[in-house]
Amino acid sequence: LNLHFIHHKDLPNVLESIISSTNVSFNADSTSLPLVELVSRLLIQQHINFLPRTNHPTVDDSIIGVLSISSFFAATTNKKTTFSLFELLPIPFPYEGIRVRLADMPYIVGFDSNNRNLIRWTKSESTSCDFRTMSVCRETPPIITDWNDTCIFQILADSTLSLCRTEQYREPxxxxxxxxxxxxxxxxxxxxxxxxxxxxxxxxxxxxxxxxxxxxxxxxxxxxxxxxxxxxxx
Structure with missing residues (x-):
């Protein structure tokens, strides 16, 4: 998935059109990557189709057809919902004579304080995300609306972690x-x-x-x- 097929003279206008249509903001100051690389990360699918030449008399006989490339991008909705993002770091701690840390924790969570909704990414799911440079992620898991009976809720509520699992941590x-x-x-x-x-x-x-x-x-x-x-x- 890339935009290498676009002529370099057309690229600025194409990028501007994509950014405007997807309603995605970029923070180019936080990365050395060119804008075309950042926009390419929003690509989720591309189709290439060959369209044979028509028999219209005005068509050049040397043209046998054209390639049609359709690109699909991740985009935001007009009704934006802001999620505060947190990268979770389970730190080992002593418990009943051994050192443990919380298990099965998401790598990143997004919390919508207005509607109390949650999004959670595993480390593998977050590989397509770069929240420091863009306001969306190409692959976003479903929004969780009912998560009161979860370990994450107990952590944020500063309550007893009865729903959390632990695993032994053996490194000293x-x-x-x-x-x-x-x-x-x-x-x-x-x-x-x-x-x-x-x-x-x-x-x-x-x-x-x-x-x-x-x-x-x-x-x-x-x-x-x-x-x-x-x-x-x-």
């Missing part, structure tokens, strides 16, 4: 960036040294602060700082 260390912070999970508390450099007139001075991280922590590491722990460093 879990580290993952979340924006400008770091999620860290280990099987016990960890001794760390927060080390940073400060410039002096002729050299740099090292500053070392001891800190103890709990088994599950969300921390911010200042610029020019290294967190050195017993089994890992950031």
């Amino acid at each position: 260390i879990f580290i993952h960036p979340i924006g400008k912070q770091w999620a860290i999970s280990t099987n016990s508390s960890t001794q760390c040294h927060s080390t940073f450099l400060s410039p002096t007139e002729q050299s740099y001075a090292f500053h070392n602060n001891l800190r103890t991280l709990p088994a599950v922590a969300l921390i911010t590491i200042p610029p020019d700082t290294v967190l050195i722990c017993d089994r890992f460093s950031i």
